Amino acid sequence: MPLLDVDNLTIEIPTEAGLLHAVNGVSFTLERGETLAIVGESGSGKSLTSLALMDLLPSRAVRKARSMRFDGIDLMTAGRREMEDLRGDRMAMIFQEPMTSLNPAYTVGDQLAEALRRHRPVGRAAARDRAVHLLERVGITAAASRLGQYPHQLSGGLRQRVMIAMGLMCEPDLIIADEPTTALDVTIQAQILLLLRDIQREFGMGLILVTHDLGVVARVATKVAVMYAGRLVETGPVEAVFGAPSHPYTQGLLRAIPVPGRTRPGEPLGTIPGQVPNLIGPLAGCAFRNRCDRATDACAAAIPERDLGPGHRMACVLDPVAVPA
Amino acid sequence: MTVPVLELENVTKIYPVPQGMFKPRAMLTAVGGVSLSVARGEVHALVGESGSGKSTLAKLLLGLTKPTSGEIRIDGVPIARTDRREVARRIQPVFQDPYSSLNPRKSVADLIALPLVAHGIGTSATRQKKVAEMLDAVGLPRRMIDAYPGQMSGGQRQRVAIARALVMQPDVLICDEPTSALDVSVQAQILNLLMDLKREFKLTYFFISHNLAVVEHLADRVAVMYLGRIVEERGREALFTGAGHPYSRALLDCVLTPDPSLGMPDAVLGGSFPNPIAPPPGCAFHPRCPRATDRCRVEAPGPIPVADGVAACHHAI
Numbered sequence: 001m002p003l004l005d006v007d008n009l010t011i012e013i014p015t016e017a018g019l020l021h022a023v024n025g026v027s028f029t030l031e032r033g034e035t036l037a038i039v040g041e042s043g044s045g046k047s048l049t050s051l052a053l054m055d056l057l058p059s060r061a062v063r064k065a066r067s068m069r070f071d072g073i074d075l076m077t078a079g080r081r082e083m084e085d086l087r088g089d090r091m092a093m094i095f096q097e098p099m100t101s102l103n104p105a106y107t108v109g110d111q112l113a114e115a116l117r118r119h120r121p122v123g124r125a126a127a128r129d130r131a132v133h134l135l136e137r138v139g140i141t142a143a144a145s146r147l148g149q150y151p152h153q154l155s156g157g158l159r160q161r162v163m164i165a166m167g168l169m170c171e172p173d174l175i176i177a178d179e180p181t182t183a184l185d186v187t188i189q190a191q192i193l194l195l196l197r198d199i200q201r202e203f204g205m206g207l208i209l210v211t212h213d214l215g216v217v218a219r220v221a222t223k224v225a226v227m228y229a230g231r232l233v234e235t236g237p238v239e240a241v242f243g244a245p246s247h248p249y250t251q252g253l254l255r256a257i258p259v260p261g262r263t264r265p266g267e268p269l270g271t272i273p274g275q276v277p278n279l280i281g282p283l284a285g286c287a288f289r290n291r292c293d294r295a296t297d298a299c300a301a302a303i304p305e306r307d308l309g310p311g312h313r314m315a316c317v318l319d320p321v322a323v324p325a
Numbered sequence: 326m327t328v329p330v331l332e333l334e335n336v337t338k339i340y341p342v343p344q345g346m347f348k349p350r351a352m353l354t355a356v357g358g359v360s361l362s363v364a365r366g367e368v369h370a371l372v373g374e375s376g377s378g379k380s381t382l383a384k385l386l387l388g389l390t391k392p393t394s395g396e397i398r399i400d401g402v403p404i405a406r407t408d409r410r411e412v413a414r415r416i417q418p419v420f421q422d423p424y425s426s427l428n429p430r431k432s433v434a435d436l437i438a439l440p441l442v443a444h445g446i447g448t449s450a451t452r453q454k455k456v457a458e459m460l461d462a463v464g465l466p467r468r469m470i471d472a473y474p475g476q477m478s479g480g481q482r483q484r485v486a487i488a489r490a491l492v493m494q495p496d497v498l499i500c501d502e503p504t505s506a507l508d509v510s511v512q513a514q515i516l517n518l519l520m521d522l523k524r525e526f527k528l529t530y531f532f533i534s535h536n537l538a539v540v541e542h543l544a545d546r547v548a549v550m551y552l553g554r555i556v557e558e559r560g561r562e563a564l565f566t567g568a569g570h571p572y573s574r575a576l577l578d579c580v581l582t583p584d585p586s587l588g589m590p591d592a593v594l595g596g597s598f599p600n601p602i603a604p605p606p607g608c609a610f611h612p613r614c615p616r617a618t619d620r621c622r623v624e625a626p627g628p629i630p631v632a633d634g635v636a637a638c639h640h641a642i
Contacts, residue, residue, distance in 0.1 A: 041508035042479075156375070157597065185374035186535060186579040190593045197589060212509060215538075215581030219589050238585045256513035258542035259582055260565065265542055266520065269513035275478065 001072060002029040003173060003206040004053070008066040011048050011057065011230075018280045022048050022061070024230040024287075030223075032173065035200060035207040037217040037238070039253075040227035043276055046210050049227070050176045053208075054093055055083045071173060089119040092167035094160075096179035101163060102151040108135075108162055109147030115169040134165040138195055157188035164195065171203060178210040193220050214257060218242050223311070226250050229276055229287035236312030246308055246320035248292045286316065294318055328401040330496055330529050331363035331386065331416075336395035338381050342602060351602045355381040357553040358395070363546075365496070368523070368530045370540040372576065373550035376598055379533050382550070383501050386531060388412040399496075410444060417490035421502035423482030427474040433460075434470045437488045444493070459488040462525070464518060480511035484518070491522065497529045505536065516543060537580045541565050546634075549573045552601060552609040557641075559634030569636035571614050608639070616640045 011023035023045040030036050040046040052063050053075065068075040070091065078086070087093075095101040103111060112131035116122060122130075128147065135143035138161040151159055160180060167175055177196065181189035197220055200207045209221060217224055217238065224241045226234045226249065234247040245251045255270025263269060274291040277283060286292070289299035298317045305315050314320070336359045341350040356378045363369045373379050384390045385397060388404055397404045404412055417440075420426040427436055437459050438452045447455065460467055463484040474482055483503065490498055500519070504512040520543060523530060534540050540547055540561075547564050549557040549572065557570040568574045575594040596613040599605055608626050611617040620639055628635035 041510060155597065186537070187374065187575060187594045190579040190581075190590060194589050194591075194593060213581070214509070214583040218583040218585045219581045219587065242583055242585050253509055254583065256510045257583065258516075258538045260538060260541050260580075261582075263542060265561065268517045268520070269542070271514045271517065272510040 003032050003034075003071055004028075004030040004208075005067070005069045006053070006065065007068065009049065009052060009068060010064045011045065011052055012062045012064070013058075014060060014062070015280060021279045021283060022230050023052070024283075026225075026227070026230075026232050028223075028225055028232070028235060030174070030206045030208065032206055033200070033204050034223060035197075035209060035221045036223045036225060037209045037211060037221035038225045038227060039211055039214065039217050041212060041253075041276075043229075043279075044227040045230040046227050047178055050093070050178055050208060050210050053176065054087055054091060056087075056093070085119070088115055088172075089170045090172050091174045091176070092170070092172040094163050094167050094175065094177040094180050096182055102159060104151055106150075107147060108149050108151065108154070112147070112162070112166055112169060115166045119170050130169060131165070134168050135162070137168075137199070138162075138165045139191065140165075157184055157192070160184060160188075160192055161195070164192070164199075168199065168203075172205060174206045174208070175200070176208045176210070179212070180209070181216065182211070182213070189216075196220070214253065226253070229283075230279055231287055231315060233288065233316070234312075234314040236309070240309055240312040244308070244312075244320070244322070246312075247288075247314045247316050248294055248318070249288045250314075252291075294321075327365070329362040330365040330400055331361075331369075331531065332398040332401070333359050333361045333385075334396045334398070335360055336382075336385060336392045336397060338378075338385060338390065339393045353602050354553050354604070355601070356385065356392075359550075359553075359555055361548060361555065361558065363497075363529060363531060365529055366523075366527060367545045368532055368543050370532045370534060370544035370547045371550060372534060372537060372540055372547060374535065374598065376552075376601060377550040378553040379550055380501065381553075383418070383499050383531075383533055386497075386499055387416055387418055413440075414444065414493050415495050416497045416499060417493055417495040419483075419486055419490050419498055419500045419503045422506045423474075423479060423486050424506070426486055427482055429474050431473070432470070433465075433472050433474075433477075433485055436474075436485055437492055440489060440493045446493075455492060456488075459492050462491065462522065463488045478511070479507050480514055483507065483511075483515050487515075487518065487522070491526065494526070495528070497531060499531045499533070501533045502535070503532075504539065505534070512539075519543070537576060538582070549576065552599060552604055554609065554637065555628075556610065556638065557631075557634065557636040558628075559631070559636075563631075563633035567632070567642075569631040569641035570610075570638045571616050571640075572610050573636075608637075 007027050009026045013020040013022050026049055038046045051057050057063055065076055113127035116127045132143045140161055181192050221238045224238050225232050228249045234250045245254050252272040272291055277287055285300040286303045289295040303315045305313050307313055338356040340353045340355055342353045344351050371379055385392055434456050437456045441447055441452050457467055465484050504515050544561050546560055548555050551572050557573045568577055578590045594613055605612050607623045608621040611621040626637045626639045628637050631641055
């Protein structure tokens with residue numbers, strides 16, 4: 001049984017202009033010890049997908065799914081109390097901006113201890129010991145002296161480490177990290193990603209990494225799910241998706257980034273013309289077809305998912321064309 | 326020998342920092358003894374992490390703040406002796422976030438014409454014509470002339486910001502992280518646009534970025550900054566094939582190219598960014614440096630010549 005099994009997740013948001021189809025028929029599974037990267041651009045629905053797993057969507061968003069199971073627990077029918085017990089205990093979330101997700105009015109020590117004592121019958125001293133242990137584990141020096149500090153007294157990198165330590169307090173089975181390093185400097189980013197990778201291996205957790213950075217995906221993830229306009233367009237093992245990117249959108253994304261050794265300095269980068277379609281109202285066929293240079297009439301009909309190799313699938317009617325290196 | 330379009334000579338900027346009511350103010354050296362020379366038509370990149378002094382350097386170049394000591398020259402003439410309007414005409418900024426750098430209550434036409442109005446250039450009719458030309462140049466449809474920033478995407482807003490910078494026909498654009506708030510596909514469009522405009526208008530770019538893949542793609546020369554000082558300044562090829570300063574090396578090691586076979590870099594720089602109010606003695610980088618020796622703990626290294634540039638390190642390779 002996979003740790004996480006999401007089948008046909010849909011998120012709709014009613015707006016004044018009509019129904020916004022933010023996420024449309026997303027399915028994936030995650031095993032313990034795997035790292036799944038959900039990659040996409042603004043508005044692709046990648047963050048909403050991760051929030052839907054935790055039942056943290058904005059109240060007016062409507063979540064539907066054929067099924068959504070975490071370690072056998074049906075997340076669609078779980079009640080409010082049951083979700084509160086799961087969140088922070090067996091499922092933890094690390095957000096992009098630790099300054100807004102840490103409480104500025106409480107010390108680091110209080111917040112870490114609370115994360116544990118909310119779910120476990122432990123005393124203050126034991127909670128404090130675990131907090132110090134985890135702060136050290138995430139590479140914070142003089143950990144004990146940090147417990148009395150407030151979030152504003154820490155640098156961005158330290159705050160993000162505190163967030164990770166807090167997520168680990170109850171030793172969760174699943175960690176969802178939404179752009180955990182986007183606001184950080186490159187050397188700190190590398191430290192945090194190494195840390196997440198090591199901790200995930202050590203505890204055998206499942207990790208979902210939501211990001212727009214293809215370099216991070218390639219180096220950290222075991223599986224990739226590429227999202228466009230609320231749909232999964234290509235999924236597969238990271239080696240397969242980067243080795244043989246097949247959906248025209250995945251190919252377009254990879255052509256758009258400068259890669260030393262592949263792109264020639266000063267030469268034009270690949271671009272994806274046009275804009276993401278309006279997701280309000282019904283949208284039939286492939287959502288990418290208005291920007292795709294290979295689109296045909298067949299792209300306006302329903303798009304079947306097709307197998308490209310072991311675990312490697314895409315939603316495109318066209319036969320994959322290899323990208324020139 | 327042609328005169329560089331931009332020249333910094335031993336430029337230092339020190340800010341007093343209040344320490345509390347009864348304590349004397351501390352002195353923070355945001356930029357310390359920076360000398361740089363930017364040739365006309367060049368893309369000169371500046372890389373470094375938060376707190377390295379990149380943005381202070383940008384402010385100094387834009388004439389928004391005065392150096393504590395040292396001299397900045399445009400075409401050989403010191404900025405201090407140049408009219409502020411003249412500096413603003415010749416050096417224009419493009420900022421990181423087109424969501425906060427454009428006034429949401431102004432139309433595209435007003436936003437782009439603003440520098441002309443501020444400088445009293447042209448009549449309403451000639452300004453209108455100029456705005457239309459600029460829209461064409463940055464690839465925005467003319468029907469967008471009456472649009473407001475709220476109706477535009479991030480990429481379109483950044484095009485407006487670039488049009489506004491170009492309308493004064495400047496010599497130099499100071500681009501401060503111009504694409505880091507944008508999606509990858511949009512980033513590619515803006516970078517391509519910047520390269521096209523550079524050729525068309527014979528511009529010089531001072532390009533501040535933390536994205537080394539982008540810097541390698543478009544820079545001719547690169548300066549690496551750490552704690553207010555330039556630690557290395559090289560031609561692109563020389564830096565990216567053989568960085569001499571250990572800090573430059575560490576930055577290059579952290580570039581994550583999209584290649585799954587490489588995995589994460591293992592040797593990541595230890596320690597954390599030092600307190601800029603009390604920088605370490607000797608070489609400011611020595612507490613984090615794998616090559617540090619006793620000499621580095623006491624003696625600050627000066628710039629030493631390396632292939633196609635300089636590196637400030639006792640043990641540069």
